[in-house]
Amino acid sequence: MSPSRRLLALLAVAGAVPLIEAAILVGIDFRSPQALAPQATGVWPYDTYHDLRWLLVYHNSWLTFGLGLLAAVTLRGLLSAVLVRLAWPAHLPRPPTRHLVGRNLGVAALTAVIVAPFAAMSIAASAVALSWLVFVSLGPMIVIAPFLQRMSVGPGGWRGLPSAELFGWSLLDLVALSVAGGLVWSASPGWTPLVALAAGVVNGLLWNRTVHAALLPNVVRLPRTPTVPIVVVLAMSAPVVMQVFQAPHAGQRDTFDPPIFDQPLAAQVPYAVILLAGHDSAYDGRPAVDPRVRRFSYVGLDDQGRPLPYPPEATQQSLADSAQLLAAQVDTLHRRTGRPIALIGESEGAMVARTYLRDRAESPVRVLMMFSPLARPARVYYPPPEADRGWGIAAGWLLRGIFGLANVFVHDHNPDEPFVRSLIEADGPFYRYQTMCPIPGVRVIAFLPTITAVEAPPGPYTKIPVVEVPAFHAGFLGRSTVTSQIIDFLSGANLQRPRSEYGVLQRVGSAWQAPPLVVSLNPVWRAGLPPGRRPFLQQQLCS
Incomplete structure (x- = not known):
């Protein structure tokens, strides 16, 4: 030839x-x-x-x-x-x-x-x-x-x-x-x-x-x-090394300190505020400067209704358990202040707040601000370690091997921890399609770092207002411009600031994501599907 x-x-x-x-x-x-x-x-x-x-x-x-x-x-x-x-x-x-x-x-x-x-x-x-x-x-x-x-x-x-x-x-x-x-x-x-x-x-x-x-x-x-x-x-060795670097530092006390925690709340804000930190955060028990502001505690309240200190390991519990703790803390702050509640959550904290609001239509919460929420999780599945079959079983054991090697050096990484399993188990379709959806009676907004564009399939991903910020995950809540936007939104202003490069990054990143598991194939997810749903339909957002 x-x-x-x-x-x-x-x-x-x-x-x-x-x-x-x-x-x-x-x-x-x-x-x-x-x-x-x-x-x-x-x-x-x-x-x-x-x-x-x-x-x-x-x-x-x-x-x-x-x-x-x-x-x-x-x-x-x-x-x-x-x-x-x-x-x-x-x-x-x-x-x-x-x-x-x-x-x-x-x-x-x-x-x-x-x-x-x-x-x-x-x-x-x-x-x-x-x-x-x-x-x-x-x-x-x-x-x-x-x-x-x-x-x-x-x-x-x-x-x-x-x-x-x-x-x-x-x-x-x-x-x-x-x-x-x-x-x-x-x-x-x-x-x-x-x-x-x-x-x-x-x-x-x-x-x-x-x-x-x-x-x-x-x-x-x-x-x-x-x-x-x-x-x-x-x-x-790179995946193992990265797990080690992502581990909480020894002696870590408090990894979540936005300005709204250390400054008096603006007078025009009509809400009491609960701040929810993300995964692997810690809290040393310090009160906020303003009595209308509280930190959410992943271990609950003391006898006097104050949030308890917690270590990073406490954030590994399931979203349902954390949402139950949040319910008690919302009710306590609402009774003490007589004000409607605003939730400001970062990463896992945003998911805890979203889970809480999913099941509580009569909540006193009137504002939800999500920073670096997990916009489209649960696109794949792997069964728990005791299962002998299930979609993604080999993937689960590969991940356990990687995290197990990392645990030789640190002891806080587990692909089967309750938080992760609560994302991908029966409630997976909710987190996959409903996280970025409107909530009746609640003003909702999401602040998204542009880096998140590479982690989810392109196309419509939200039906709530978004502010897209050039930043890494959970890396911008303390910025002065973002703090001003928080106060503006809490004071009643409407915000919507998408960035033109976000869609481009979504498309470029789409080649390097795993293919999503069809929801109707997985028995763990199937029960929550509406009848007649087309199995491969991509745009199921908020439907």
Whole structure:
């Protein structure tokens, strides 16, 4: 076959697979994961990352996981062997097909082992809607990508450093897949498969240049050093290291100190205010400067109705238990002040407040301000450890392994802690679709850091006013401008300040999220579904 025909064949194969995947997703009206389609022929390891995220969400027993993993590794190895063979430079001798197939099957198996923890962290990101977990799952793969790409073309690829050119093509592949995912998601259903086809053709060009760069380095640096094992060990340790860094610091006393706690409340504010801190926060028992302001305590009130100090571990209880404690604290403050109540919650605190208001139509609460709420959690599921089957069972045990290793150094991380389980169990559909919805009789607003745009599928995500702020999760409540906006809203002003880049970030980030588990498939969630609901409908927000 001539070089030009080989290139055309390469582009055809690389484009056909995303086209087929996108066409299937459009055919069943499953829009949320369509941005993943271009990765079906992405260059290592993004192709395996694509496969494992689908597998970790859509298996419901160890048997289906094992068979699915075997099929994914085999098909990925065979497809990659075809792509490498078609991308091989014409002026270089090409190894026999059986050698390429054997090598790529081996690399596919190795990549599956390497990528599995990162895919599991992506599952965790979709369970609790935290953007930093997306970056933990994606970041190490950016580092290991050029090393794996060298291994797929010939022996000795596990030694030495990849060339700068190979690093460059690898980074371009990441950018191309991010942009392609956004374009595929943004296209109308009739155009989606064609956009996926075009993205696959770009993948083919990148395979061509990547294979050339892997085979033709000018100089291989550190040619005798086993760089791949070293890099893989470092990359695979990243999820554990990040868990250690996220742990509460020793001796932590109070991690939530917004200005409204340390300053008198403005006279024009007609409410008494309860401040709810987030996960892993602590409280030392200090009273607020203004007697109309109280901290929510995750352990309750003392005999005199004052919030008790609590350690970070107290925030791990279920949302239902925390909401029950909040009910008592709302009633106590309302009786003492005679004022309606405003709740200001950050992260988990926002979810506690939202859970409380879901079940209490006669509450004295008239304002809810949510800062960094978990906007679209519970998009995936994994059963509790005592279960012997259930959707995502292997993902759950992968996460337990990662957190278990982190617990060698810290002891406050558990993917089965009551808070996390309360998000993804029977109430999962509520948190997935109702968190950002209006509440009768309550003025509601959400302050969202722009980083949260990468953690949930694109499209409408709220039917309440939002203020989008350039910030990280739970990182802006103490800003002076935000404090002014809090007082304005509590004084009766209406706020709505979206940012134009938020939608762009949603689309770019959509390629790196796990596909959502269809609600009607999961028996744990199914009971709460209205009759006649279309199973793959993406826009179920507030319905």
